Amino acid sequence: MHGAAQFRALLQLNYAIWFPERPKGAGWNILGGHLDGVLWRVTLAPDGEPWVFDSIHHCGCYHQFFPTPRAVPKPQPDTLDETALVPQVLPRIGPDTRITLRLAAGTHYLERVVMGAVSFETALKYIFTDDDALRSVPLAEGGRRSVFRPDGIVPGSERGERWLFWPMGVPEPGAMRQWGRHATAFVGRRHFDDPWLLERYFTLK
Numbered sequence: 001m002h003g004a005a006q007f008r009a010l011l012q013l014n015y016a017i018w019f020p021e022r023p024k025g026a027g028w029n030i031l032g033g034h035l036d037g038v039l040w041r042v043t044l045a046p047d048g049e050p051w052v053f054d055s056i057h058h059c060g061c062y063h064q065f066f067p068t069p070r071a072v073p074k075p076q077p078d079t080l081d082e083t084a085l086v087p088q089v090l091p092r093i094g095p096d097t098r099i100t101l102r103l104a105a106g107t108h109y110l111e112r113v114v115m116g117a118v119s120f121e122t123a124l125k126y127i128f129t130d131d132d133a134l135r136s137v138p139l140a141e142g143g144r145r146s147v148f149r150p151d152g153i154v155p156g157s158e159r160g161e162r163w164l165f166w167p168m169g170v171p172e173p174g175a176m177r178q179w180g181r182h183a184t185a186f187v188g189r190r191h192f193d194d195p196w197l198l199e200r201y202f203t204l205k
Contacts, residue, residue, distance in 0.1 A: 010051070013042040014179070016058070016131060023106050024149070030160030035176045036108055040101060043198055045070060050093040052198050055101075059174050060182035060192065066090050066113055071202040080187025084201040088113055092114050131179065152181030 024032030035086045037058035045051040053066040065084045067073070069092055076083045090113060093099070100114040134147040149155055151171065159174025166173065166185040182192035190197065 063184040152178035
């Protein structure tokens with residue numbers, strides 16, 4: 001955050017979940033392919049209370065914002081640039097509040113954020129690990145290599161949509177990519193790691 005006379009750094013927590021694929025299914029599907037994933041980010045106010053939540057897929061698409069009452073929306077300029085998509089406003093989050101993300105089967109679209117624990121008869125358990133583990137993965141034939149290419153793209157995760165969106169200036173649209181390489185808009189210029197991104201759309205109350 002920055003004001004007239006001071007700058008303030010806010011803590012962000014990033015949670016990434018990976019899936020082995022986005023199924024193509026029957027017929028022509030330019031969005032399906034190898035690997036898929038969702039990134040969920042929590043930005044904390046200076047007192048440690050959640051301020052704004054936002055999410056993207058690992059390709060950088062489907063950027064959604066979930067502000068709390070402490071995030072006051074700013075008027076946006078009348079341009080063609082993509083602005084903040086806010087499908088849901090969340091209540092103030094207490095220290096014991098549990099948040100559940102409801103994802104669509106197959107497409108992994110984030111459908112809704114549910115406050116409180118949700119029980120399921122059957123569930124898969126995911127293992128938490130440091131995201132840096134993807135920078136050096138052991139190979140079956142020996143040695144190690146990064147999951148990402150030098151440009152941050154995961155090889156083999158290319159999507160057919162790249163043939164439609166390549167004129168928009170985003171390298172390999174639809175492909176999975178490394179943190180720090182996520183363009184989140186095709187019209188205008190917006191990146192997930194932009195330090196002033198949230199300030200563009202919200203004021204901390």
